[in-house]
Amino acid sequence: MSERAEAIVDLTVIEANLRSLQRPGVLTMAVVKADAYGHGAIPVARAARRAGAEWLGVALPSEALALRRAGDTGPILAWLYPPGDPNLVACVRADVDLNVGAVWAVDEVAAAARAAGKRARVHLKVDTGLGRGGALPHTFDDILTAVLAHRSDVDVVGIWSHLASGEVAGAVETSEQIAAFDEALSLAQRRGIEPPLRHLANSGGTLTNAGTHFDLVRLGIAMYGVPPGPQVDMAGLRPAMTLRASLASVKRVPPGHGVSYGLTWRAATETTLALVPLGYADGIPRTAVDPQVSVGGERVPVVGRIAMDQFVVDVGDRDVAPGDEVLVWGPGDAGEPTAQDWATWDGTIGYEIVTRLGSRVPRRYLGDV
Numbered sequence: 001m002s003e004r005a006e007a008i009v010d011l012t013v014i015e016a017n018l019r020s021l022q023r024p025g026v027l028t029m030a031v032v033k034a035d036a037y038g039h040g041a042i043p044v045a046r047a048a049r050r051a052g053a054e055w056l057g058v059a060l061p062s063e064a065l066a067l068r069r070a071g072d073t074g075p076i077l078a079w080l081y082p083p084g085d086p087n088l089v090a091c092v093r094a095d096v097d098l099n100v101g102a103v104w105a106v107d108e109v110a111a112a113a114r115a116a117g118k119r120a121r122v123h124l125k126v127d128t129g130l131g132r133g134g135a136l137p138h139t140f141d142d143i144l145t146a147v148l149a150h151r152s153d154v155d156v157v158g159i160w161s162h163l164a165s166g167e168v169a170g171a172v173e174t175s176e177q178i179a180a181f182d183e184a185l186s187l188a189q190r191r192g193i194e195p196p197l198r199h200l201a202n203s204g205g206t207l208t209n210a211g212t213h214f215d216l217v218r219l220g221i222a223m224y225g226v227p228p229g230p231q232v233d234m235a236g237l238r239p240a241m242t243l244r245a246s247l248a249s250v251k252r253v254p255p256g257h258g259v260s261y262g263l264t265w266r267a268a269t270e271t272t273l274a275l276v277p278l279g280y281a282d283g284i285p286r287t288a289v290d291p292q293v294s295v296g297g298e299r300v301p302v303v304g305r306i307a308m309d310q311f312v313v314d315v316g317d318r319d320v321a322p323g324d325e326v327l328v329w330g331p332g333d334a335g336e337p338t339a340q341d342w343a344t345w346d347g348t349i350g351y352e353i354v355t356r357l358g359s360r361v362p363r364r365y366l367g368d369v
């Protein structure tokens with residue numbers, strides 16, 4: 001019996017990656033948002049804790065609560081919610097730390113604390129240049145004022161920010177962000193707010209610039225073994241996910257035979273076409289240009305349009321049969337492409353390739369789940 005397709009996620013690789021990313025004297029936050037970048041939040045969170053991650057990070061309060069329901073009891077930070085998020089009270093009750101990057105958020109979290117009958121733990125976010133969430137340096141003082149006014153409801157655990165170009169070694173904007181961050185830290189200190197955790201780095205910052213490490217680094221993509229940018233040295237890190245499928249059809253076709261919607265490709269000579277039962281509904285990017293997969297240890301081209309559930313590869317005169325294994329992406333050991341290769345073919349980043357792997361593809365785990 002063979003699965004149509006499956007994503008094999010090697011949790012021992014995630015643990016090894018995380019261990020090799022740990023920096024002495026710096027705490028580690030394993031970022032498991034978006035179902036651990038498509039790898040599976042709960043098993044990855046457990047692997048990260050085994051590997052010594054003191055913290056877990058997620059975008060949404062609901063993601064943090066799902067980790068709590070699965071039994072995780074360690075520190076977790078959730079950073080993205082609009083006013084009125086229905087999960088804030090539950091987060092305070094469950095000891096989930098919350099980001100606050102605006103005065104309204106301080107008010108919301110303080111109200112949630114009163115409703116929960118418990119002090120809320122917050123990390124104050126500064127916008128040091130990225131232009132997303134967080135207070136600009138000149139409005140950061142208003143957040144500090146709000147926090148001091150809500151002293152009885154809110155504990156400040158951290159001050160933090162996020163990098164725009166962490167994966168670019170020597171980027172001038174990273175130096176500017178570090179300087180803006182230092183300024184915000186001094187301002188908070190002058191107002192008597194000196195939390196134990198200052199954090200700025202993502203995977204890119206962790207790998208390329210020790211000046212971004214401060215007290216804690218937030219590690220996402222590198223933990224999964226996917227590079228945060230094309231230039232980043234990933235020595236010692238390995239992709240944790242392999243996407244495999246079983247060929248669903250194999251047939252000889254005459255010259256001139258077309259393939260898939262719009263017949264954008266036609267066989268130049270007699271050849272063998274094999275059908276891979278994965279499509280854009282599973283996260284295979286339809287817009288990738290000249291992608292390849294591996295069959296029997298050899299690269300073969302994807303031909304014609306990638307459809308919702310399936311795509312076709314031209315295997316030439318190779319001897320393949322229905323049920324044979326095809327590797328779509330993986331660590332590259334058997335000559336298969338990596339998620340980063342697919343990112344290059346699709347003009348995107350490896351993050352998007354692994355994160356968009358659809359829920360229809362079962363995940364199978366190696367290592368302890």
Ligand SMILES: *Cc1c(COP(=O)(O)O)cnc(C)c1O
Nearest residue numbers: 031162202203204218219220221
């Ligand atoms: C996603 C995210 C991270 C992790 O980024 P990577 O580049 O995957 O390491 C860190 N911090 C914040 C705020 C994020 O949104």
